[in-house]
Amino acid sequence: MAGKVIVVGGSLGGLFAANLLLRAGWDVHVYERAAEELQGRGAGIVTHPELFEALALAGIPAGESLGVQVQERVTLDTDGSRIAACRLPQTLTAWSRLYQTLRSGLPDARYHTGKHLVSFTQEAGGVEARFADGEAAKADLLVAADGIRSTVRQQLLPRLRPVYAGYLAWRGLVEESALSEQARRDVFPYFAFGLPPNEQMIAYPVAGRHNSVAPGQRRYNFVWYRPVDEEALRDMLIDGDGKLWADGIPPPLIRQELLDAARRDARRMLAPQFAELVEKTTALLFQPIHDLESPRLVFGRVTLLGDCAFVARPHCGMGVTKAAGDAVALAQALRDAASIESALERYEVRRLAFGREVVRHAQELGAYLEATARGRPPASGLTRTPEAVMANTAVPL
Numbered sequence: 001m002a003g004k005v006i007v008v009g010g011s012l013g014g015l016f017a018a019n020l021l022l023r024a025g026w027d028v029h030v031y032e033r034a035a036e037e038l039q040g041r042g043a044g045i046v047t048h049p050e051l052f053e054a055l056a057l058a059g060i061p062a063g064e065s066l067g068v069q070v071q072e073r074v075t076l077d078t079d080g081s082r083i084a085a086c087r088l089p090q091t092l093t094a095w096s097r098l099y100q101t102l103r104s105g106l107p108d109a110r111y112h113t114g115k116h117l118v119s120f121t122q123e124a125g126g127v128e129a130r131f132a133d134g135e136a137a138k139a140d141l142l143v144a145a146d147g148i149r150s151t152v153r154q155q156l157l158p159r160l161r162p163v164y165a166g167y168l169a170w171r172g173l174v175e176e177s178a179l180s181e182q183a184r185r186d187v188f189p190y191f192a193f194g195l196p197p198n199e200q201m202i203a204y205p206v207a208g209r210h211n212s213v214a215p216g217q218r219r220y221n222f223v224w225y226r227p228v229d230e231e232a233l234r235d236m237l238i239d240g241d242g243k244l245w246a247d248g249i250p251p252p253l254i255r256q257e258l259l260d261a262a263r264r265d266a267r268r269m270l271a272p273q274f275a276e277l278v279e280k281t282t283a284l285l286f287q288p289i290h291d292l293e294s295p296r297l298v299f300g301r302v303t304l305l306g307d308c309a310f311v312a313r314p315h316c317g318m319g320v321t322k323a324a325g326d327a328v329a330l331a332q333a334l335r336d337a338a339s340i341e342s343a344l345e346r347y348e349v350r351r352l353a354f355g356r357e358v359v360r361h362a363q364e365l366g367a368y369l370e371a372t373a374r375g376r377p378p379a380s381g382l383t384r385t386p387e388a389v390m391a392n393t394a395v396p397l
Contacts, residue, residue, distance in 0.1 A: 002024065003026060004027040005021055005026050005028050006029060006127065007142075008146045009146035009150075012098060012099060012102060012320050012323055014032070014143070015030070015099070015102035015106060016058065016327035017331070018030045020057060022110070029112065031131065031137070032112065033115060044093070044204060045067075046317035046394040047090065048321045050321050050396070055102075057331075066098070067097065067206065068207065070205065071088075071089050072087050072088065072191070073085065073086050074191075074192050075386035076192060078270065080272045084387055084390065086387070092204045093206055094207040097206075114133070116131055117131055117146070120142060126139065126140055127139055127141065127300075141340055142302045143330070147306070148290065149162075150304070153309075156302065160295075162291065163291045164288055167225055167369045168233065169224060169289060171222065172222055173281065174277050174281055175208065175280075176220060183220075187277075188220055190204070191203075191394075198227060198369070199269065200369065201222060201223070201224045202222065203223070204220070206220070222277045225369050240253070248287075254286065263275075267279070289313050290311055292359075294310060294355075296352075297348040298344040301344075303344055305323065306319075306323030310356075315366050316365060316395075318358050318397070325351070329350050330347050
Protein backbone atom coordinates (compact mmCIF):
# COMPACT_ATOMS: atom_id res chain seq x y z
CA MET A 1 0.00 0.00 0.00
CA ALA A 2 1.29 3.46 -0.88
CA GLY A 3 0.00 6.95 -1.54
CA LYS A 4 0.89 10.54 -0.83
CA VAL A 5 2.02 11.70 2.61
CA ILE A 6 2.71 15.12 4.12
CA VAL A 7 5.29 15.22 6.91
CA VAL A 8 5.04 18.37 9.02
CA GLY A 9 8.42 19.01 10.65
CA GLY A 10 11.80 18.52 9.06
CA SER A 11 13.87 17.61 12.11
CA LEU A 12 15.09 14.10 12.92
CA GLY A 13 11.71 12.44 13.54
CA GLY A 14 10.25 13.86 10.33
CA LEU A 15 13.32 12.83 8.35
CA PHE A 16 13.19 9.28 9.69
CA ALA A 17 9.53 9.01 8.67
CA ALA A 18 10.17 10.57 5.27
CA ASN A 19 13.11 8.33 4.42
CA LEU A 20 11.35 5.15 5.50
CA LEU A 21 8.10 5.96 3.70
CA LEU A 22 9.90 7.07 0.54
CA ARG A 23 11.79 3.79 0.49
CA ALA A 24 8.44 1.99 0.88
CA GLY A 25 7.09 3.67 -2.25
CA TRP A 26 5.17 6.62 -0.80
CA ASP A 27 5.12 10.05 -2.43
CA VAL A 28 6.59 11.97 0.51
CA HIS A 29 6.97 15.71 1.02
CA VAL A 30 8.42 17.29 4.18
CA TYR A 31 7.38 20.80 5.26
CA GLU A 32 9.72 22.52 7.71
CA ARG A 33 8.83 25.79 9.41
CA ALA A 34 12.39 27.18 9.54
CA ALA A 35 13.38 29.25 6.53
CA GLU A 36 16.71 27.48 6.24
CA GLU A 37 17.73 23.88 6.80
CA LEU A 38 18.56 22.92 10.36
CA GLN A 39 22.23 21.96 10.03
CA GLY A 40 23.50 24.44 12.60
CA ARG A 41 22.24 22.63 15.68
CA GLY A 42 24.81 20.85 17.80
CA ALA A 43 23.26 19.01 20.74
CA GLY A 44 24.69 15.65 21.72
CA ILE A 45 22.77 12.44 21.05
CA VAL A 46 23.18 9.05 22.71
CA THR A 47 22.61 6.23 20.24
CA HIS A 48 20.92 2.89 20.88
CA PRO A 49 20.69 -0.26 18.74
CA GLU A 50 17.16 0.67 17.60
CA LEU A 51 18.53 3.88 16.08
CA PHE A 52 21.00 2.00 13.90
CA GLU A 53 18.27 -0.47 12.93
CA ALA A 54 16.06 2.41 11.78
CA LEU A 55 18.89 3.87 9.70
CA ALA A 56 19.51 0.49 8.09
CA LEU A 57 15.81 0.07 7.24
CA ALA A 58 15.88 3.53 5.64
CA GLY A 59 18.80 2.42 3.47
CA ILE A 60 21.18 4.92 5.05
CA PRO A 61 24.69 3.67 5.87
CA ALA A 62 25.82 4.59 9.36
CA GLY A 63 29.12 3.11 10.42
CA GLU A 64 31.55 4.22 13.10
CA SER A 65 31.79 7.63 11.43
CA LEU A 66 28.32 8.46 12.79
CA GLY A 67 29.82 9.33 16.16
CA VAL A 68 32.50 8.86 18.79
CA GLN A 69 33.02 5.44 20.33
CA VAL A 70 33.19 5.42 24.14
CA GLN A 71 34.00 2.30 26.15
CA GLU A 72 33.68 3.39 29.78
CA ARG A 73 31.65 5.55 32.15
CA VAL A 74 33.19 7.40 35.09
CA THR A 75 31.90 9.51 37.98
CA LEU A 76 33.98 12.36 39.42
CA ASP A 77 33.71 13.78 42.93
CA THR A 78 33.52 17.53 43.43
CA ASP A 79 37.32 17.64 43.94
CA GLY A 80 37.86 16.07 40.52
CA SER A 81 38.86 12.59 41.71
CA ARG A 82 37.31 9.46 40.20
CA ILE A 83 34.91 7.73 42.60
CA ALA A 84 33.30 5.12 40.33
CA ALA A 85 33.61 3.58 36.88
CA CYS A 86 31.91 0.94 34.74
CA ARG A 87 32.39 -0.47 31.25
CA LEU A 88 29.57 0.39 28.85
CA PRO A 89 30.49 0.68 25.14
CA GLN A 90 28.36 3.21 23.26
CA THR A 91 28.35 5.47 20.20
CA LEU A 92 27.75 9.15 20.92
CA THR A 93 26.93 11.54 18.13
CA ALA A 94 25.84 15.11 17.47
CA TRP A 95 22.46 16.32 16.26
CA SER A 96 24.00 17.94 13.19
CA ARG A 97 25.81 14.72 12.20
CA LEU A 98 22.64 12.65 12.35
CA TYR A 99 20.61 15.36 10.60
CA GLN A 100 23.08 15.46 7.72
CA THR A 101 23.00 11.66 7.44
CA LEU A 102 19.19 11.59 7.23
CA ARG A 103 18.87 14.68 5.06
CA SER A 104 21.24 13.25 2.47
CA GLY A 105 18.83 10.38 1.92
CA LEU A 106 15.95 12.66 0.91
CA PRO A 107 15.88 14.44 -2.49
CA ASP A 108 15.92 18.23 -2.23
CA ALA A 109 12.65 18.49 -4.15
CA ARG A 110 10.90 16.68 -1.29
CA TYR A 111 12.14 18.94 1.53
CA HIS A 112 10.43 22.34 1.72
CA THR A 113 11.68 25.05 4.10
CA GLY A 114 9.90 28.20 5.26
CA LYS A 115 6.58 26.34 5.48
CA HIS A 116 4.72 27.44 8.60
CA LEU A 117 1.63 25.24 8.98
CA VAL A 118 -1.45 27.32 9.79
CA SER A 119 -4.17 24.67 9.80
CA PHE A 120 -5.37 21.46 8.20
CA THR A 121 -8.69 19.84 7.38
CA GLN A 122 -9.77 16.30 6.70
CA GLU A 123 -12.26 14.90 4.24
CA ALA A 124 -13.11 11.34 3.34
CA GLY A 125 -9.89 9.71 2.27
CA GLY A 126 -7.57 12.68 2.56
CA VAL A 127 -6.00 15.64 4.36
CA GLU A 128 -5.30 19.19 3.22
CA ALA A 129 -2.60 21.28 4.93
CA ARG A 130 -2.47 25.05 4.60
CA PHE A 131 0.65 27.16 5.14
CA ALA A 132 1.25 30.79 6.05
CA ASP A 133 2.59 31.61 2.59
CA GLY A 134 -0.75 30.65 1.05
CA GLU A 135 0.32 27.27 -0.27
CA ALA A 136 -1.91 24.24 0.29
CA ALA A 137 -1.00 20.58 -0.03
CA LYS A 138 -3.23 17.52 -0.21
CA ALA A 139 -2.33 13.96 0.70
CA ASP A 140 -3.69 10.63 1.86
CA LEU A 141 -1.92 10.94 5.21
CA LEU A 142 -0.41 13.69 7.39
CA VAL A 143 2.41 12.79 9.79
CA ALA A 144 2.92 15.37 12.53
CA ALA A 145 6.59 15.50 13.55
CA ASP A 146 6.74 19.16 14.56
CA GLY A 147 8.04 18.74 18.08
CA ILE A 148 7.07 19.63 21.61
CA ARG A 149 5.20 22.82 20.58
CA SER A 150 3.47 21.05 17.68
CA THR A 151 0.96 23.13 15.72
CA VAL A 152 -0.75 19.93 14.61
CA ARG A 153 -1.15 18.59 18.14
CA GLN A 154 -2.40 21.92 19.44
CA GLN A 155 -5.17 21.86 16.85
CA LEU A 156 -6.10 18.29 17.76
CA LEU A 157 -5.55 18.43 21.54
CA PRO A 158 -5.74 22.12 22.48
CA ARG A 159 -5.76 21.48 26.25
CA LEU A 160 -2.64 19.32 26.25
CA ARG A 161 0.46 21.23 27.30
CA PRO A 162 4.01 20.25 28.29
CA VAL A 163 4.33 20.04 32.11
CA TYR A 164 7.41 21.59 33.72
CA ALA A 165 9.30 19.02 35.82
CA GLY A 166 10.76 21.50 38.32
CA TYR A 167 14.32 21.61 37.00
CA LEU A 168 16.28 22.66 33.94
CA ALA A 169 19.45 21.67 32.13
CA TRP A 170 22.32 23.97 31.29
CA ARG A 171 23.85 22.69 28.06
CA GLY A 172 26.90 23.38 25.97
CA LEU A 173 29.57 22.12 23.62
CA VAL A 174 33.31 22.66 24.01
CA GLU A 175 35.97 22.17 21.35
CA GLU A 176 38.30 19.30 22.22
CA SER A 177 41.25 21.50 21.28
CA ALA A 178 40.18 24.12 23.86
CA LEU A 179 40.31 21.75 26.83
CA SER A 180 43.17 21.56 29.27
CA GLU A 181 45.39 18.50 29.42
CA GLN A 182 43.67 17.45 32.67
CA ALA A 183 40.17 17.62 31.16
CA ARG A 184 41.26 15.74 28.03
CA ARG A 185 42.74 13.03 30.24
CA ASP A 186 40.10 12.79 32.98
CA VAL A 187 36.79 13.23 31.15
CA PHE A 188 37.08 13.50 27.37
CA PRO A 189 37.52 9.76 26.61
CA TYR A 190 34.52 8.88 28.78
CA PHE A 191 30.82 9.25 29.34
CA ALA A 192 31.35 11.23 32.53
CA PHE A 193 29.06 11.96 35.49
CA GLY A 194 29.07 14.36 38.41
CA LEU A 195 26.66 14.28 41.35
CA PRO A 196 26.89 17.49 43.36
CA PRO A 197 24.22 17.82 46.09
CA ASN A 198 20.73 17.91 44.54
CA GLU A 199 22.10 18.25 41.01
CA GLN A 200 23.56 16.12 38.23
CA MET A 201 26.11 16.59 35.45
CA ILE A 202 26.63 14.29 32.47
CA ALA A 203 29.10 14.84 29.64
CA TYR A 204 30.39 12.92 26.63
CA PRO A 205 32.36 13.41 23.38
CA VAL A 206 30.57 14.02 20.08
CA ALA A 207 31.48 14.93 16.50
CA GLY A 208 32.99 18.36 15.98
CA ARG A 209 32.82 20.99 13.27
CA HIS A 210 32.00 19.65 9.83
CA ASN A 211 30.90 16.49 11.68
CA SER A 212 34.49 15.37 12.18
CA VAL A 213 35.25 12.53 14.61
CA ALA A 214 39.02 12.80 14.17
CA PRO A 215 40.99 13.18 17.42
CA GLY A 216 41.57 16.84 18.19
CA GLN A 217 38.59 17.94 16.06
CA ARG A 218 35.75 16.61 18.23
CA ARG A 219 33.64 18.36 20.83
CA TYR A 220 32.57 17.58 24.37
CA ASN A 221 28.87 17.88 25.16
CA PHE A 222 27.50 18.41 28.66
CA VAL A 223 24.07 18.53 30.34
CA TRP A 224 23.94 20.02 33.85
CA TYR A 225 20.62 19.45 35.65
CA ARG A 226 19.63 22.01 38.31
CA PRO A 227 16.39 22.43 40.32
CA VAL A 228 14.67 25.76 39.59
CA ASP A 229 11.20 26.63 40.84
CA GLU A 230 8.58 28.03 38.46
CA GLU A 231 8.89 31.61 39.67
CA ALA A 232 12.66 31.61 39.16
CA LEU A 233 12.27 29.95 35.78
CA ARG A 234 9.84 32.64 34.67
CA ASP A 235 12.45 35.26 35.49
CA MET A 236 15.09 33.35 33.55
CA LEU A 237 12.83 33.37 30.48
CA ILE A 238 12.80 37.18 30.38
CA ASP A 239 15.33 38.76 28.01
CA GLY A 240 17.29 41.98 28.49
CA ASP A 241 14.47 44.05 26.99
CA GLY A 242 11.91 42.64 29.44
CA LYS A 243 10.17 40.29 27.00
CA LEU A 244 8.96 36.96 28.41
CA TRP A 245 9.62 33.92 26.20
CA ALA A 246 7.22 31.49 27.86
CA ASP A 247 7.86 28.65 25.40
CA GLY A 248 11.64 28.92 25.67
CA ILE A 249 14.05 31.81 25.31
CA PRO A 250 16.39 31.85 22.27
CA PRO A 251 19.93 31.19 23.55
CA PRO A 252 21.38 34.50 22.28
CA LEU A 253 18.81 36.37 24.39
CA ILE A 254 19.67 34.77 27.74
CA ARG A 255 20.72 37.59 30.07
CA GLN A 256 24.46 37.85 30.72
CA GLU A 257 23.90 37.94 34.48
CA LEU A 258 22.39 34.43 34.31
CA LEU A 259 25.32 33.10 32.30
CA ASP A 260 27.79 34.64 34.73
CA ALA A 261 25.92 33.16 37.73
CA ALA A 262 25.91 29.69 36.15
CA ARG A 263 29.66 29.83 35.59
CA ARG A 264 30.24 30.96 39.18
CA ASP A 265 28.08 28.12 40.48
CA ALA A 266 29.97 25.64 38.30
CA ARG A 267 33.28 26.69 39.86
CA ARG A 268 31.74 26.39 43.32
CA MET A 269 29.82 23.11 42.96
CA LEU A 270 31.30 20.98 40.19
CA ALA A 271 34.50 19.03 39.70
CA PRO A 272 37.16 21.34 38.21
CA GLN A 273 37.04 19.37 34.94
CA PHE A 274 33.29 20.01 34.63
CA ALA A 275 33.59 23.65 35.68
CA GLU A 276 36.08 24.07 32.84
CA LEU A 277 33.47 22.82 30.37
CA VAL A 278 30.94 25.39 31.54
CA GLU A 279 33.54 28.16 31.54
CA LYS A 280 34.81 27.43 28.01
CA THR A 281 31.43 26.97 26.34
CA THR A 282 30.88 29.89 23.99
CA ALA A 283 27.14 29.27 23.54
CA LEU A 284 25.93 28.32 27.02
CA LEU A 285 22.15 27.81 27.14
CA PHE A 286 19.47 26.32 29.36
CA GLN A 287 16.54 24.02 28.61
CA PRO A 288 13.55 23.69 30.96
CA ILE A 289 12.71 19.99 31.39
CA HIS A 290 9.14 18.95 30.57
CA ASP A 291 6.92 15.90 30.43
CA LEU A 292 4.38 15.45 27.63
CA GLU A 293 2.12 12.46 27.10
CA SER A 294 -0.53 12.39 24.39
CA PRO A 295 -3.60 10.24 25.12
CA ARG A 296 -3.94 9.41 21.42
CA LEU A 297 -1.70 9.26 18.37
CA VAL A 298 -4.21 8.92 15.56
CA PHE A 299 -6.95 11.34 14.46
CA GLY A 300 -8.48 10.13 11.22
CA ARG A 301 -5.76 10.46 8.57
CA VAL A 302 -3.45 12.45 10.89
CA THR A 303 -0.93 10.80 13.21
CA LEU A 304 1.55 12.09 15.80
CA LEU A 305 5.21 11.03 15.91
CA GLY A 306 8.27 11.73 18.04
CA ASP A 307 8.28 14.68 20.45
CA CYS A 308 4.96 15.79 19.01
CA ALA A 309 3.41 12.79 20.78
CA PHE A 310 5.61 12.13 23.84
CA VAL A 311 8.39 14.11 25.45
CA ALA A 312 10.50 12.21 27.95
CA ARG A 313 13.10 13.84 30.15
CA PRO A 314 16.58 13.55 28.62
CA HIS A 315 17.95 11.23 31.33
CA CYS A 316 17.03 8.12 29.36
CA GLY A 317 18.57 9.46 26.14
CA MET A 318 15.71 8.01 24.12
CA GLY A 319 14.23 11.05 22.36
CA VAL A 320 15.74 10.49 18.92
CA THR A 321 15.64 6.71 19.19
CA LYS A 322 11.95 6.83 20.13
CA ALA A 323 11.19 9.05 17.13
CA ALA A 324 13.08 6.65 14.89
CA GLY A 325 11.14 3.73 16.37
CA ASP A 326 7.87 5.57 15.79
CA ALA A 327 8.80 6.04 12.14
CA VAL A 328 9.75 2.38 11.74
CA ALA A 329 6.49 1.23 13.36
CA LEU A 330 4.44 3.54 11.14
CA ALA A 331 6.16 2.39 7.95
CA GLN A 332 5.77 -1.27 8.89
CA ALA A 333 2.10 -0.85 9.79
CA LEU A 334 1.38 0.87 6.49
CA ARG A 335 3.22 -1.87 4.61
CA ASP A 336 1.37 -4.75 6.24
CA ALA A 337 -2.20 -3.41 6.60
CA ALA A 338 -5.06 -3.49 4.10
CA SER A 339 -5.98 0.16 4.64
CA ILE A 340 -4.50 3.36 6.06
CA GLU A 341 -7.08 3.32 8.86
CA SER A 342 -6.18 -0.19 10.01
CA ALA A 343 -2.47 0.62 9.73
CA LEU A 344 -2.81 3.71 11.91
CA GLU A 345 -4.81 1.77 14.48
CA ARG A 346 -2.01 -0.79 14.72
CA TYR A 347 0.62 1.95 14.95
CA GLU A 348 -1.24 3.70 17.77
CA VAL A 349 -1.61 0.60 19.90
CA ARG A 350 2.06 -0.25 19.57
CA ARG A 351 3.61 3.17 20.08
CA LEU A 352 1.26 4.50 22.76
CA ALA A 353 2.45 1.76 25.09
CA PHE A 354 6.11 2.38 24.32
CA GLY A 355 5.82 6.16 24.63
CA ARG A 356 4.23 5.81 28.07
CA GLU A 357 6.99 3.43 29.15
CA VAL A 358 9.72 5.86 28.09
CA VAL A 359 8.08 8.79 29.88
CA ARG A 360 7.65 6.78 33.09
CA HIS A 361 11.27 5.60 33.02
CA ALA A 362 12.54 9.13 32.45
CA GLN A 363 10.42 10.38 35.35
CA GLU A 364 11.97 7.75 37.61
CA LEU A 365 15.43 8.87 36.59
CA GLY A 366 14.56 12.49 37.32
CA ALA A 367 12.58 11.84 40.51
CA TYR A 368 15.38 12.97 42.82
CA LEU A 369 15.83 16.29 41.00
CA GLU A 370 12.08 16.88 40.82
CA ALA A 371 11.60 16.07 44.51
CA THR A 372 14.40 18.48 45.44
CA ALA A 373 12.82 21.25 43.39
CA ARG A 374 9.38 20.69 44.90
CA GLY A 375 10.53 20.09 48.49
CA ARG A 376 9.41 16.45 48.60
CA PRO A 377 11.19 13.23 49.57
CA PRO A 378 12.54 11.45 46.47
CA ALA A 379 10.45 8.51 45.29
CA SER A 380 13.22 6.71 43.42
CA GLY A 381 16.74 5.52 44.12
CA LEU A 382 17.81 5.49 40.47
CA THR A 383 19.64 8.81 40.79
CA ARG A 384 21.10 8.54 44.30
CA THR A 385 24.43 6.70 43.87
CA PRO A 386 27.12 6.83 41.18
CA GLU A 387 26.62 3.15 40.38
CA ALA A 388 22.86 3.54 39.95
CA VAL A 389 23.20 6.69 37.86
CA MET A 390 25.72 5.16 35.47
CA ALA A 391 23.76 1.91 35.14
CA ASN A 392 20.42 3.55 34.37
CA THR A 393 21.14 6.77 32.47
CA ALA A 394 20.91 6.77 28.66
CA VAL A 395 20.74 3.00 28.26
CA PRO A 396 18.28 0.94 26.18
CA LEU A 397 15.01 0.12 27.92
